[in-house]
Amino acid sequence: MLEIKNLHAELEDGSKQILNGVNLSVPAGQVHAIMGPNGSGKSTLSYVLSGRDGYEVTEGSAKLEGQDLLDMEPEERAAAGLFLAFQYPVEIPGVGNLTFLRTALNAQRKARGEDELSSGEFLKIVREKAKTLNIDSDMLKRSVSVGFSGGEKKRNEILQMAMLEPRMCILDETDSGLDVDAMRLVAQGVNALRSPDRSFLVITHYQRLLDHIKPDVVHIMANGQIIKTGGPELALEVENSGYGDLLSEVG
Amino acid sequence: MMADLAIRESQAQAKPAAGDALTQRLAVLPHPASGITAAARQDALARLEKMGLPGRRDEYWRFTNPGVFNDPVPAPIPVQTDANDSPLFEDIDRLRLVFVDGRFDAAASDALTGEGFQIDLLSAAEATASHWAGEVYGVLEANGQTPVSRPFAALNTFAATEGVLIRVSGQVARPVHIIHRRRSDAADVNLHHVLLLEEGSEFTLLETGMIGARSNIVIEADLRAGARLHHITAKLASHPKVGIGHIFARVAAKAQFKSFELSVNGRMMRHESVVDIAGDDAVAHVAAAVLGNTADGPFHHDNTVFITHAGERCESRQVYKKVLSDGAVGVFQGKILVKPGAQKTDGYQISQSLLLDGDSQFLAKPELEIYADDVKCSHGSTTGAIDETALFYLRSRGVPRERATVLLVLSFLAAALDEVENADLRERIAERLEEWLMHRAQNDRTQNPPA
Numbered sequence: 001m002l003e004i005k006n007l008h009a010e011l012e013d014g015s016k017q018i019l020n021g022v023n024l025s026v027p028a029g030q031v032h033a034i035m036g037p038n039g040s041g042k043s044t045l046s047y048v049l050s051g052r053d054g055y056e057v058t059e060g061s062a063k064l065e066g067q068d069l070l071d072m073e074p075e076e077r078a079a080a081g082l083f084l085a086f087q088y089p090v091e092i093p094g095v096g097n098l099t100f101l102r103t104a105l106n107a108q109r110k111a112r113g114e115d116e117l118s119s120g121e122f123l124k125i126v127r128e129k130a131k132t133l134n135i136d137s138d139m140l141k142r143s144v145s146v147g148f149s150g151g152e153k154k155r156n157e158i159l160q161m162a163m164l165e166p167r168m169c170i171l172d173e174t175d176s177g178l179d180v181d182a183m184r185l186v187a188q189g190v191n192a193l194r195s196p197d198r199s200f201l202v203i204t205h206y207q208r209l210l211d212h213i214k215p216d217v218v219h220i221m222a223n224g225q226i227i228k229t230g231g232p233e234l235a236l237e238v239e240n241s242g243y244g245d246l247l248s249e250v251g
Numbered sequence: 252m253m254a255d256l257a258i259r260e261s262q263a264q265a266k267p268a269a270g271d272a273l274t275q276r277l278a279v280l281p282h283p284a285s286g287i288t289a290a291a292r293q294d295a296l297a298r299l300e301k302m303g304l305p306g307r308r309d310e311y312w313r314f315t316n317p318g319v320f321n322d323p324v325p326a327p328i329p330v331q332t333d334a335n336d337s338p339l340f341e342d343i344d345r346l347r348l349v350f351v352d353g354r355f356d357a358a359a360s361d362a363l364t365g366e367g368f369q370i371d372l373l374s375a376a377e378a379t380a381s382h383w384a385g386e387v388y389g390v391l392e393a394n395g396q397t398p399v400s401r402p403f404a405a406l407n408t409f410a411a412t413e414g415v416l417i418r419v420s421g422q423v424a425r426p427v428h429i430i431h432r433r434r435s436d437a438a439d440v441n442l443h444h445v446l447l448l449e450e451g452s453e454f455t456l457l458e459t460g461m462i463g464a465r466s467n468i469v470i471e472a473d474l475r476a477g478a479r480l481h482h483i484t485a486k487l488a489s490h491p492k493v494g495i496g497h498i499f500a501r502v503a504a505k506a507q508f509k510s511f512e513l514s515v516n517g518r519m520m521r522h523e524s525v526v527d528i529a530g531d532d533a534v535a536h537v538a539a540a541v542l543g544n545t546a547d548g549p550f551h552h553d554n555t556v557f558i559t560h561a562g563e564r565c566e567s568r569q570v571y572k573k574v575l576s577d578g579a580v581g582v583f584q585g586k587i588l589v590k591p592g593a594q595k596t597d598g599y600q601i602s603q604s605l606l607l608d609g610d611s612q613f614l615a616k617p618e619l620e621i622y623a624d625d626v627k628c629s630h631g632s633t634t635g636a637i638d639e640t641a642l643f644y645l646r647s648r649g650v651p652r653e654r655a656t657v658l659l660v661l662s663f664l665a666a667a668l669d670e671v672e673n674a675d676l677r678e679r680i681a682e683r684l685e686e687w688l689m690h691r692a693q694n695d696r697t698q699n700p701p702a
């Protein structure tokens with residue numbers, strides 16, 4: 001599904017190299033987790049994959065189902081099936097959550113040559129999915145993320161993911177700021193989407209989320225590289241003894 | 252006719268300094284000389300001659316060159332033969348009044364009757380022996396000439412050839428919609444509307460369409476105790492049109508005045524809102540959403556606001572948002588004057604511009620003048636660009652850059668649109684605006700395809 005090879009990226013102004021040769025392969029149907037110390041480049045990796053301005057790829061490649069991601073505009077990557085749940089979801093005052101969702105969904109359908117959904121069909125689906133995430137109709141009507149609590153913002157990201165049905169979902173610290181119940185809802189949302197032709201890359205600091213969303217593979221990122229890859233037990237190791245041992249093991 | 256010409260000439264001679272431009276301006280200006288407003292028109296002329304036309308050095312015209320309004324006649328603008336009415340508000344129940352180049356088109360309009368209000372044309376009222384508007388015409392305009400003079404409003408009172416006179420006595424749900432059409436290249440349109448809202452009445456006035464090659468519109472709105480007026484003017488023009496407008500409102504105790512302007516394009520536009528909050532517990536909201544680029548020529552849009560608080564516990568809001576690109580110029584001059592004794596005044600003013608590129612300019616001059624000690628007044632002004640993080644966020648959800656930019660422009664304008672109280676009207680304006688923005692984005696792309 002997602003193939004990242006020797007990916008190097010720096011800030012556009014050349015002032016800082018952040019990714020130093022990331023190698024990562026997520027096969028279809030799998031859930032991979034990335035853990036790693038603050039500032040190790042996890043969010044940057046997710047931004048570079050989804051095409052945010054401000055970073056320059058200097059070496060390496062990233063492919064989604066064989067398509068070169070790095071050549072595409074962000075909206076093309078989305079239409080190709082990539083989704084990023086933001087670590088810090090963005091507030092957009094004056095743009096209704098529903099309007100935004102419908103615009104996004106129909107834009108993607110159009111880009112893929114599919115018919116747009118009628119507003120009736122759309123509303124039916126969105127209400128259903130919102131309900132499972134405990135998002136009430138008031139939140140749907142409000143402006144995108146404006147006045148949402150931290151946890152509501154994260155649930156709203158998952159609602160978008162559920163509506164857009166991407167092939168490759170990247171979740172950047174979707175668990176941070178969630179209470180126990182919200183965490184369960186989010187995990188259920190993610191698990192409901194698990195399928196043989198959909199993959200997940202879950203960035204997190206805590207084992208907690210991985211209790212609910214069982215990863216197939218866990219990667220440890222440090223200094224812009226994947227320094228270790230293992231099974232779910234790797235996350236427990238981090239939880240118990242921190243990154244110190246892992247970093248010195250490799251270092 | 253002869254009589255007032257004589258007056259004009261003698262005064263022009265007495266004051267040669269202001270004379271030249273004004274004499275030329277007046278010489279070609281048709282104006283009714285007799286009728287119920289004759290005295291008000293003479294008074295306006297006398298005031299106009301005293302103040303003269305503004306010049307570049309006039310402080311109140313520091314950011315906007317009054318030249319095109321001083322010119323005796325406007326530069327002609329070819330009429331687009333296929334121009335249709337704006338579809339805005341077209342399918343709501345309302346009373347339609349069609350004006351073609353400033354002349355009333357009775358055949359295209361609805362009958363001038365309605366429940367809860369009396370409506371007449373200025374031209375028709377002039378000919379009657381007595382009409383309520385005779386006592387009101389020009390009064391608020393004249394009051395609005397201090398402390399700052401507004402010569403083009405006086406000129407309008409003197410010369411307006413037509414207008415709508417509405418006296419509201421009830422709670423009127425059905426809006427009156429003034430629709431302007433342009434059929435000749437060089438029409439110079441002077442319209443003067445008078446609204447009198449009796450105690451406890453409610454009324455909605457909508458204005459859309461294209462008004463002449465040059466327009467000068469005055470609205471006088473007298474809101475008696477507890478009355479509520481909703482005024483929406485939407486001008487979606489692509490022509491190099493020039494226009495000046497004034498709305499003078501007097502807001503009595505517990506009355507609510509709300510005026511919203513949507514303005515798109517135009518070469519040189521100035522809209523002055525002069526609001527006198529005269530009674531206690533009254534509310535006045537004025538807002539505008541303005542968009543301009545220079546794809547069709549220069550764009551300059553000026554909102555000048557003067558709100559006077561004289562009553563206690565009154566609230567005023569000014570929300571002005573301008574989206575500028577390609578060297579467009581946006582101007583905002585907004586003043587809150589709190590008179591002695593106007594305690595517990597709550598005055599709010601925000602003016603913001605969204606610059607879509609680095610060439611555009613936003614000039615803002617907020618002013619507060621407060622003579623009461625227990626008041627809350629705030630003002631702010633900002634200039635910013637499209638938020639790159641928000642743009643990326645939208646694009647990462649699959650929304651193409653063009654559409655995402657349009658959504659962010661709408662997001663920027665939302666606070667101004669929120670001042671439209673009626674949700675149905677507000678949504679119609681937002682939808683129309685979105686269509687227009689998308690249309691323009693697509694035109695821009697076909698005109699300068701991305702490299």
Ligand SMILES: Nc1ncnc2c1ncn2[C@@H]1O[C@H](COP(=O)(O)OP(=O)(O)OP(=O)(O)O)[C@@H](O)[C@H]1O
Nearest residue numbers: 011016018036037038039040041042043044045054
């Ligand atoms: N636009 C930027 N400007 C300056 N520095 C940046 C920028 N983007 C990332 N960095 C720096 O690059 C490094 C990696 O940041 P990144 O956000 O990718 O870390 P992270 O692994 O997601 O951390 P966290 O766990 O705290 O979320 C940090 O040192 C950060 O300060």
Ligand SMILES: [Mg+2]
Nearest residue numbers: 042043044087
């Ligand atoms: Mg991060």
